[in-house]
Amino acid sequence: MTSTGIVTRLAVRELWISFRLLALLAAYVGVGALVALLPAPAPTTLARLSVGLAAAMIVGGGVAADALSTERRLGRAGWLVTRSVTRGTVVMGWFIALAGVSLIGLVAAAALGWLAASSIPATPYLAVVGGVSAMCLAAVALGLLLGTLLEPVPAMIVAVAVGLLAAAVAYLLLPATAVPLAALAGLHELDLPVAAGVRGAGIGLATTAAALVLARLALERADL
Amino acid sequence: MTSSTPDALWSAPSLRLLRPAAVVCADVSRGADLDRCSLSVPAGGRLLLVSDPDSTASALLRVLAGLSPADGGRIRIAGSSDSGSGGWGRRVAYVGPNPGLRAWMTPLEVLRLAGDLLDLPAAERARRGERVTDWAGIPAAALAQPMSRGGVALQQRTALAAALLGDPEVLLLDEPLRAIDPEERRRLLGIRGRRRTVLLASRRPASEAGLAAHVAYMRVGRVELIAAMSDLDAAGLPLSRLGIEALVDRRAAGTNPVPRRAPGPV
Numbered sequence: 001m002t003s004t005g006i007v008t009r010l011a012v013r014e015l016w017i018s019f020r021l022l023a024l025l026a027a028y029v030g031v032g033a034l035v036a037l038l039p040a041p042a043p044t045t046l047a048r049l050s051v052g053l054a055a056a057m058i059v060g061g062g063v064a065a066d067a068l069s070t071e072r073r074l075g076r077a078g079w080l081v082t083r084s085v086t087r088g089t090v091v092m093g094w095f096i097a098l099a100g101v102s103l104i105g106l107v108a109a110a111a112l113g114w115l116a117a118s119s120i121p122a123t124p125y126l127a128v129v130g131g132v133s134a135m136c137l138a139a140v141a142l143g144l145l146l147g148t149l150l151e152p153v154p155a156m157i158v159a160v161a162v163g164l165l166a167a168a169v170a171y172l173l174l175p176a177t178a179v180p181l182a183a184l185a186g187l188h189e190l191d192l193p194v195a196a197g198v199r200g201a202g203i204g205l206a207t208t209a210a211a212l213v214l215a216r217l218a219l220e221r222a223d224l
Numbered sequence: 225m226t227s228s229t230p231d232a233l234w235s236a237p238s239l240r241l242l243r244p245a246a247v248v249c250a251d252v253s254r255g256a257d258l259d260r261c262s263l264s265v266p267a268g269g270r271l272l273l274v275s276d277p278d279s280t281a282s283a284l285l286r287v288l289a290g291l292s293p294a295d296g297g298r299i300r301i302a303g304s305s306d307s308g309s310g311g312w313g314r315r316v317a318y319v320g321p322n323p324g325l326r327a328w329m330t331p332l333e334v335l336r337l338a339g340d341l342l343d344l345p346a347a348e349r350a351r352r353g354e355r356v357t358d359w360a361g362i363p364a365a366a367l368a369q370p371m372s373r374g375g376v377a378l379q380q381r382t383a384l385a386a387a388l389l390g391d392p393e394v395l396l397l398d399e400p401l402r403a404i405d406p407e408e409r410r411r412l413l414g415i416r417g418r419r420r421t422v423l424l425a426s427r428r429p430a431s432e433a434g435l436a437a438h439v440a441y442m443r444v445g446r447v448e449l450i451a452a453m454s455d456l457d458a459a460g461l462p463l464s465r466l467g468i469e470a471l472v473d474r475r476a477a478g479t480n481p482v483p484r485r486a487p488g489p490v
Contacts, residue, residue: 221293
């Protein structure tokens with residue numbers, strides 16, 4: 001197994017032991033369950049799903065920030081680094097673990113949401129959910145970036161604050177076609193939902209890549 | 225001269241006479257702790273690092289271990305300036321004041337993890353694991369239990385065992401094993417190996433008697449003195465911070481005839 005695989009497996013076990021994995025899954029699946037259990041017209045269901053997923057992403061960012069910052073503070077990342085694990089591998093291992101858990105939860109939530117709003121065609125829904133998935137990855141990556149820079153509690157608080165700010169901007173200031181979460185809420189009104197989903201996925205993946213590169217650079221300069 | 229020191233080579237008398245350097249750092253700086261610090265330790269040397277302030281010696285070991293990036297300077301360990309797994313990464317081990325382990329893991333899991341990161345085959349991992357757990361004094365009953373049940377002492381023993389699993393050429397010990405009683409700690413830190421180079425940073429040098437052949441004293445981020453332990457004895461000075469500082473002052477005043485020299489193998 002590669003060192004990235006070893007770190008990822010270790011990160012998943014750490015998430016499980018610390019109940020962060022359950023918190024993350026519960027945040028996403030809980031949104032899907034809530035949407036499915038509260039009958040409403042499709043537009044309302046999608047709006048609820050969109051806001052719920054935004055909240056779950058904010059939780060994901062906070063969990064990521066807290067997890068990596070705690071690894072640094074307790075010397076666990078340092079223990080790995082003194083065993084020839086590169087700092088970039090530490091970041092990537094944690095990203096894969098957190099992103100994997102988040103995506104499993106998001107897929108479950110999206111499936112429940114689609115079942116609840118059964119009149120929505122599958123293709124545009126999948127395209128927009130793809131864009132939302134990329135945003136989910138970006139939230140995790142940004143959380144990890146903050147985790148490399150700050151102590152656990154401040155990292156978590158700042159991650160949540162940044163998430164709330166980004167959500168407010170996304171819903172209130174930007175056009176629905178530019179933000180997959182807003183596109184999901186207004187899916188029934190969009191002319192080109194697939195294009196909106198693909199565009200959102202591109203923006204989300206670019207943000208993810210940039211945040212991961214910055215997180216790696218920050219960790220390279222950090223005292224472990 | 226620097227050199228990697230595999231056992232087969234190290235057993236050659238001619239190579240031992242050359243005393244290749246296992247650790248060389250030149251003009252290494254790190255924040256306020258290290259200021260163009262230079263030091264050379266021959267292979268097989270056992271060096272006690274004492275500093276004023278205390279954090280300086282720890283900072284040097286953390287830089288050598290790759291935990292703190294240096295602001296400048298050059299480092300060569302075991303003949304390589306590459307800190308990755310292809311260079312000296314797997315030939316150096318670090319044990320610090322904080323074990324850095326997950327208390328929910330068992331000692332066996334930690335050793336398995338360390339073995340996986342070293343790419344050790346399962347049979348070799350098991351053989352080495354048995355040897356290092358014996359050395360570290362980890363009770364058989366504790367091997368399969370979470371370390372949280374055994375307290376900090378068990379975590380420190382496990383950290384030492386994991387560090388020794390890779391049979392490192394250079395062992396960096398930063399205030400290690402303080403949760404273990406002094407006699408047992410002395411036994412554990414008396415790590416054998418003719419080719420093994422040990423750097424031990426300590427804030428309580430008196431407790432390290434017999435563990436090192438030489439002492440280095442660092443002040444204002446630089447090495448001010450490297451002396452044999454016997455120099456302290458010859459000067460009638462105790463192995464303590466005050467004793468070492470007195471030796472530094474005597475050398476500076478030229479009142480001590482013992483010449484400055486690099487530490488040699490034990």
